[in-house]
Amino acid sequence: MHRVVITGAGTINALGHDVPSTLAAMREGRCGIGPLSIRDVDRLSVRIGGQVTGFDEAQHFSRQELSLYDRFTQFALIAAREAMAQSGLAPEGEAALRIGVVLGNSGGGLGTTDDNYRAVYEEGKSRVHPFVVPRLMNNAAASHISMAHGLMGPSFTVSTACASSNHAMGLAFQMVRSGAAPAMVTGGSEAMLCFGGVKAWEGLRVMSRRGCRPFSRDRDGMVQGEGAAVYVFETEESARARGAEILAEVAGFAMTSDASDIVMPSQQGAERAIAGALADAGLSAGEVGYINAHGTGTAANDRTECAAVASVFGAAAERVMISSTKSMHGHLIGGTGAVELLACLSALRDGVVPPTIGYAEADPDCPLDVVPNVAREARVGAALSNAFAFGGLNAVLALRAG
Amino acid sequence: MQMDKTLDADASMLPSAHRDIGARVTAILAEQAMLEPSDVEPQHSLAEIGIDSLGLVESIFAIEEAFDIQVPFNANDPAASAEAFDISTVATITAAVESLVRQQHA
Structure with a gap:
């Protein structure tokens, strides 16, 4: 049994495009929820969300990469980049063969699915882009992180709706604690704020049109957000041996x-x-x-x-x-x-x-x-x-x- | 069986369009409850005919589709929604649908 510590964290979400800006927003109690800016929003009855704004994908990725990356994969890669940089973990040799990626997500490349259903059903097109399947598959984000950072150990995606990320991080924790892997990259990503993604939630009638007010007596439902957070979990021995900063222990x-x-x-x-x-x-x-x-x-x-x-x-x-x-x-x-x-x-x-x-x-x-x-x-x-x-x-x- | 007569008697007092709404709402709720429409009485609550919270959301969807209306209902706060759409009984639901049809098809 090993003690498991967090040595890197990364994120992009409605509050900020990295960890420091997100923590600052949380400290200030800033609200990242606002009017949705998505196609066909006028046909939705729920028109608010915690959307990632001011985000230009072309600043982060090349044209070839973007042809393969759904928005949820982009978010995951940006968060992983920050987490790996902070951790300083640079897996090579034997270690790289044992370190993997466990991510949680529920909708996968829902935006890609939405866009391409629209193309074939609404616009009557008979052909879609050749990379629709590798973009929309639920494991795309975990796979692209493994490729970006040369992680060749166990990688997979956990999908348990709203608990996906916690299940993913819990499994990564258990793998590191047991010695199955010396370190794991883990967290979750989601990009469901597209017409179909919001419309589906509307149907259940649990969404608020005003804002998310947990525990307040006047609360009237949930508000969807999007984004990702990714962490590096590793054994305490490894972190100390590398002189890495320990952010917290997963206990x-x-x-x-x-x-x-x-x-x-x-x-x-x-x-x-x-x-x-x-x-x-x-x-x-x-x-x-x-x-x-x-x-x-x-x-x-x-x-x-x-x-x-x-x-x-x-x-x-x-x-x-x-x-x-x-x-x-x-x-x-x-x-x-x-x-x-x-x-x-x-x-x-x-x-x-x-x-x-x-x-x-x-x-x-x-x-x-x-x-x-x-x-x-x-x-x-x-x-x-x-x-x-x-x-x-x-x-x-x-x-x-x- | 006596209830059937009461329903008919009530319905006969209404203009035909409204009688039709009552029958259609009853049919939708009966289908959701897996009952015969004749077993669903106006004073029944949804709980009494075995419709739970998911069944309610499905019933409202079916009502919106059948009458081409928007039903203002939030599952988080049925009490606050009650002003616009009172789900206490089959009769209040029917009345609410009649009112929404009037407003939204005016």
């Missing part, structure tokens, strides 16, 4: 299945995942200073999540801070846990707990300290990051300050 992980309903969350399933992550990390609830909530802003999730935390934490629930940064960057679906891990790094490393913004009114069903509207300075020794997916699949990570 535990647990996953459970509700086995009950395809969309409604179960308090028991969430409880078992939270308690399992604490046990796996050897942490008591009282040691946890911060929880990054799943906190989607739907009536059902926020109520159930608060009840689960209260039940597992007991008296410690009165002291723990729990915030949902989805209020700022939106719900990145398969990429969400990855971007949200940055909030845990902020708490553990910088002593800044990002807030739940848009909070207007206390909800008796959510009676926890949700860090309303303003970030808080605090010494946090351990943190949890929750993800509870449609399908009843729960994945919770536990981290300690490095």
